[in-house]
Amino acid sequence: MNYKNITVAGSGVLGSQIAFQTAFHGFNVSVYDISDEALEKAKDRVTNLKPRYQEDLGASQEEVDAHLIECHSILIWKKQ
Numbered sequence: 001m002n003y004k005n006i007t008v009a010g011s012g013v014l015g016s017q018i019a020f021q022t023a024f025h026g027f028n029v030s031v032y033d034i035s036d037e038a039l040e041k042a043k044d045r046v047t048n049l050k051p052r053y054q055e056d057l058g059a060s061q062e063e064v065d066a067h068l069i070e071c072h073s074i075l076i077w078k079k080q
Contacts, residue, residue: 005027006030009033010032020049050064
C-alpha cells in the first residue's frame with residue numbers, strides 16, 4: 001500500500017510531533033482536535049519543532065519550511 005494522506009487524532013504534544021514528523025517525510029497530514037484553541041496551540045508546538053529538526057536531524061531551513069500549515073476547523077500540514 002502507498003499512503004499519501006494521514007490523519008492524526010489529537011494535537012497535543014505527541015500528536016503534534018507525529019504530525020510534523022509525518023509531514024516532514026512527505027505525507028499530507030490532517031490533524032483533528034476538539035477545539036480551535038487546541039489547534040492553535042499545536043501550531044505553536046510545530047513552530048518550536050522546526051529548530052529542533054534542524055539541530056537534531058541536520059535539516060536545512062528549506063526542509064523545515066517546506067510544510068504549509070493551514071488552520072481551519074482542522075489543522076492541516078501539507079508537503080509542498
